[in-house]
Amino acid sequence: MHVIVKGKQIDVGDALREHIEESLENGVAKYFDNAIDAQVTLSRISHNFHTECSVHIGSGIDVTASADHIDAYSSFDSTLERIEKQLRRYKRRLKSHHGKERYQAKMAFAAQSYVLAPEPEDDTDDAEAQGDWQPMIIAESSADIPDCSVGEAVMRMDLANLPAMMFHNSGTQELNVVYRRPDGNIGWIDPQVAKTKKSA
Template sequence: MQVATTFRHMEVSAPVRDYLQEKLSRVKKYIEEPIDAQAVLSVEKKIRHRAEVTLVAKGITIKGTETTNDMYAAIDAVVDKIERQLKRYKDRLKRHKPLSGRERQVQKTVLKAESVDEEGSSEPIIIHSHSFSVKPMSVEEAVMQMDLLHKDFLVFTNDRNEDINVVYRRKDGNYGLIEPQQGA
């Protein structure tokens, strides 16, 4: 496992880095693939110790953040949180059949806001564009992936009918699903 550790507002500490790597090695039992981890350890207002860890492995990204009065306790708490998320993810994957070979290519584009507002401009200006594969998944798996990524919405291919769907977090805390209307 590759662990990149960043220290903010505190001195670089080899014992803390070693402790973090030792604790993160526990997640290997949930994912066999190579795992990349980015950790940001920081001290806020000289008393709040914050540990933020992002794991990228096997097509998923899991983030966790914890703040306590002790850096070691913050590391323990964030690793426990990530471990619970991975355990839940692995349990849900066991209940679903993997659907390989039916991935779609999706392109994400970010437009410059001023170019959309200008009346004289015929084409908006593209700032950033990114293509990625989207594997078919169930609605439940999409909600789980959205929670793991700490996002407010997720665009995915529904494994039931192979349509592009969107799940989103509602203001009341529940989830919504947007499906295309068939044959209207």
């Protein structure tokens, strides 16, 4: 596994870099022996070190986690602990999925992903001025929409620590969305159900 360790406005020393590379390779290998690459970024937030880690284990599946701690080593160790917990939870499903990687990769859709600036906080009561506001694109990147089951979409969303995920439902052949609800449950939007009811 290729591991990239970066510091955002901080210097990552050789000892910490070696600790991160060795610990991450050993930690991931306990659950998944064919991980492709990983990226670890350390930064400072106030008095704490903040560690973000993303491990790419194939076919568009990424495992991500982050943690803060006053000590850089502890910040990384807490992040790795979360990565290992996610891998342990989905170990069996990841192993069976790995054999279907080429098929799944072919069935993925390419899409464009955008980050929009939030609406400015303005105390004005001018409804006309507020209605004219258009969100500004501040970042864009490409994204893959996987072809998978609802269960696998939930797994992918959980592993990547995302609030929502769009996927091509392999059962209905429709675009679906799974998302985290405020009550802790997972929501699932399936347009196919609405179409069936309408045609009935």
